[in-house]
Amino acid sequence: MKKNIKMLLLVSLTFMAACNNDDNNAPEEVPVTPGSAVLTKYVALGDSFAAGYSDNALFKKGQENSYVNILAQQFVAAGGGAFTQPLMNDNIGGLLLGGNVVAGTRLYFNGQAPVNVSGKPTTEITSHLTGTFNNMGVPGAKSYHLVAPGYGNVAGVATGAANPYFARFSSSATTTVLADAVAQAPTFFSLFIGGNDVLSYATSGGIGKDQTGNMNPATYGSNDITDPTVFKTIYSNLVTALTANGAKGVVANLPYITTLPYFTTVPYNPAPLTAALATQLNAGYAAYNGGLQQMVEKKLLSADEAARRTINFKTGNNAVVVVDSYLTNLSAYGIPSYRQATKEDLVVLSARTFIGTTVGGDPTKVNGLSVPLADNWVLTKDEVNEVKKATDAYNIAIKAIADEKGLAFVNTVSTMTQLSSGGVRFGNFVMSSTYVTGGAFSLDGVHPSARGYGLIANIFIDAINEKYGSTLRHVDLAQYPIQYPATLP
Structure with missing residues (x-):
C-alpha cells in the first residue's frame, strides 16, 4: 500500500513538473507597440x-x-x-x-x-x-x-x-x-x-x-x-x-x-404562381407581347430585344416585371419599357414588403406582377x-x-x-x-x-x-x- 502511495506521489510530482516546464516554454505574448505610427492624436x-x-x-x-x-x-x-x-x-x-x-x-x-x-x-x-x-x-x-x-x-x-x-x-x-x-x-x-x-x-x-x-x-x-x-x-x-x-x-x-x-436578400423571382394565375397574367400581357412583335416586323426593334422583353409566366416561381429605361423607347407607339427581371438585376431590400401588394385593394393589380415595379425598386x-x-x-x-x-x-x-x-x-x-x-x-x-x-x-x-x-x-x-x-x- 505504501509502495502504491509513493508511486502515485511520484507520478503527481512528475506531472506538475511537466506542467511547469510547459509554462516556462510557452511563447511570451508580444507586447503592444505602435511601431513607426504615432497614435497619440x-x-x-x-x-x-x-x-x-x-x-x-x-x-x-x-x-x-x-x-x-x-x-x-x-x-x-x-x-x-x-x-x-x-x-x-x-x-x-x-x-x-x-x-x-x-x-x-x-x-x-x-x-x-x-x-x-x-x-x-x-x-x-x-x-x-x-x-x-x-x-x-x-x-x-x-x-x-x-x-x-x-x-x-x-x-x-x-x-x-x-x-x-x-x-x-x-x-x-x-x-x-x-x-x-x-x-x-x-x-x-x-x-x-x-x-x-x-x-x-x-x-x-x-x-x-x-x-x-x-x-x-x-x-x-x-x-x-x-x-x-x-x-x-x-x-x-x-x-x-x-x-x-x-x-x-x-x-x-x-x-x-x-x-x-x-x-441580395430579395430574389429576382419571388412570385410563386398556380397555373391558373399564370394563365390569367399572360392574358393581361398578350397585347404588350403582340406589340413587340409588330415592332420587330416594322424593324423598329430587334428580335433579340423583343425576346428579352416578352413577358411569360408559368407555374412555380416567377421573375417580377420591371420598368427598364435602358430598353429601346417605344412610347411613341404606346408600348412601355417592360421586361421580367433576371438574376443580373438586384431587387432592393425595401421591395420585400411591396411585391405582391395590391394597388388600391384591387386584386387584379398586383405590384411586381400585373403592375410592373418602378425603377426605384430594382437596380437593373x-x-x-x-x-x-x-x-x-x-x-x-x-x-x-x-x-x-x-x-x-x-x-x-x-x-x-x-x-x-x-x-x-x-x-x-x-x-x-x-x-x-x-x-x-x-x-x-x-x-x-x-x-x-x-x-x-x-x-x-x-x-x-x-x-x-x-x-x-x-x-x-x-x-x-x-x-x-x-x-x-
Missing part, C-alpha cells in the same frame, strides 16, 4: 460607417461600437490618447429639427420582422455641441462633402444644403469636415470615404444620374454617381491635407454593392454595371494615393466578398452577409452590426500592423452582438 474621417450608423439610425450604443471607436480603444495600449465622439442623446436614434422628426428611430427584430423601436427621438439638431471631436464620421457624406463649406450649417439642413449630423458638431457654419479634422493636428488618421458616391444611386434603384464627365459636383443630384476624376482629385486633396504635417494613417477601398444584403443590370465601373475607378485612385503617400491600405473588397461567399470564421463562429442571421450586417442591410464593425476594426489593425510594424491586437468578435435589443440603457 487619432482623428477619423468618413461617412456613416465611421460614425457607427447601424439599424437605419445613429444612436449612442452604435457610436460606441463604431469601428473607429474600437480602433481608438486598441490604440490606447500603444500610446493612443483620448477619443471623443459627437454622441447622440439616446439609444432610440433619429433626429429632430425644431422639434419635428426628420430622421426615424432605429430598427430591432421583433421575432418576425425588423420594426422601429418605440419612442420619439430626443436629439435636436439645433442643440449644437461644442468642442472638438476625434470621430469626424458624417452619415450621408460623399467624398466632395468633406471639403464643402457650409456642410455643417444648421440653416441649410431643411433645404438639403447641409448635413444634419455635421450641423450638430461643426466648429462654425462655414467650416468643412476636413478643416475641422486638420485643425486638431492629428498624428494619425483613418479615411474610409466614397461609399455614398455610388450607394445613394444604388439604394434608390438607379433614380439618379451617372455624372461621369461632369466635373462640377455643385450640379449633382443627391442620388447621382460622382465622376471618378472628381473623386480622385478630392481624395488626393484630403490625403495631402491630412499628411501635410507628417501624420501617418490608414485608408480603405470600397466594397461592391453586390456584397450588401440590401441588394445596366445600373449595376454603372456602379461597378465607378467603384473600380475610385478603388484604383485610393490604392494609388495610398501607395504614393506611404499609408496603410485596407482591402475591404476582399473581406466583404468573403462575407457574401461563405462567410468569415472566427473561433467557433461564422459570420456572413446573410440578412438578419448572418451577423455581419445590421437590419438596414447596408451598415454593419456591432460585430461587423469589430471585423472592420480588425482588418484595419492588420493593415496598420503590416505597414508600420506595430503590434496592435485584434478585438474578440464574440464580445460584440449581432443585433441590438428593443430596449437599450
Whole structure:
C-alpha cells in the first residue's frame, strides 16, 4: 500500500513538473507597440460607417461600437490618447429639427420582422455641441462633402444644403469636415470615404444620374454617381491635407454593392404562381407581347430585344416585371419599357414588403406582377454595371494615393466578398452577409452590426500592423452582438 502511495506521489510530482516546464516554454505574448505610427492624436474621417450608423439610425450604443471607436480603444495600449465622439442623446436614434422628426428611430427584430423601436427621438439638431471631436464620421457624406463649406450649417439642413449630423458638431457654419479634422493636428488618421458616391444611386434603384464627365459636383443630384476624376482629385486633396504635417494613417477601398444584403436578400423571382394565375397574367400581357412583335416586323426593334422583353409566366416561381429605361423607347407607339427581371438585376431590400401588394385593394393589380415595379425598386443590370465601373475607378485612385503617400491600405473588397461567399470564421463562429442571421450586417442591410464593425476594426489593425510594424491586437468578435435589443440603457 505504501509502495502504491509513493508511486502515485511520484507520478503527481512528475506531472506538475511537466506542467511547469510547459509554462516556462510557452511563447511570451508580444507586447503592444505602435511601431513607426504615432497614435497619440487619432482623428477619423468618413461617412456613416465611421460614425457607427447601424439599424437605419445613429444612436449612442452604435457610436460606441463604431469601428473607429474600437480602433481608438486598441490604440490606447500603444500610446493612443483620448477619443471623443459627437454622441447622440439616446439609444432610440433619429433626429429632430425644431422639434419635428426628420430622421426615424432605429430598427430591432421583433421575432418576425425588423420594426422601429418605440419612442420619439430626443436629439435636436439645433442643440449644437461644442468642442472638438476625434470621430469626424458624417452619415450621408460623399467624398466632395468633406471639403464643402457650409456642410455643417444648421440653416441649410431643411433645404438639403447641409448635413444634419455635421450641423450638430461643426466648429462654425462655414467650416468643412476636413478643416475641422486638420485643425486638431492629428498624428494619425483613418479615411474610409466614397461609399455614398455610388450607394445613394444604388439604394434608390438607379433614380439618379451617372455624372461621369461632369466635373462640377455643385450640379449633382443627391442620388447621382460622382465622376471618378472628381473623386480622385478630392481624395488626393484630403490625403495631402491630412499628411501635410507628417501624420501617418490608414485608408480603405470600397466594397461592391453586390456584397450588401440590401441588394441580395430579395430574389429576382419571388412570385410563386398556380397555373391558373399564370394563365390569367399572360392574358393581361398578350397585347404588350403582340406589340413587340409588330415592332420587330416594322424593324423598329430587334428580335433579340423583343425576346428579352416578352413577358411569360408559368407555374412555380416567377421573375417580377420591371420598368427598364435602358430598353429601346417605344412610347411613341404606346408600348412601355417592360421586361421580367433576371438574376443580373438586384431587387432592393425595401421591395420585400411591396411585391405582391395590391394597388388600391384591387386584386387584379398586383405590384411586381400585373403592375410592373418602378425603377426605384430594382437596380437593373445596366445600373449595376454603372456602379461597378465607378467603384473600380475610385478603388484604383485610393490604392494609388495610398501607395504614393506611404499609408496603410485596407482591402475591404476582399473581406466583404468573403462575407457574401461563405462567410468569415472566427473561433467557433461564422459570420456572413446573410440578412438578419448572418451577423455581419445590421437590419438596414447596408451598415454593419456591432460585430461587423469589430471585423472592420480588425482588418484595419492588420493593415496598420503590416505597414508600420506595430503590434496592435485584434478585438474578440464574440464580445460584440449581432443585433441590438428593443430596449437599450
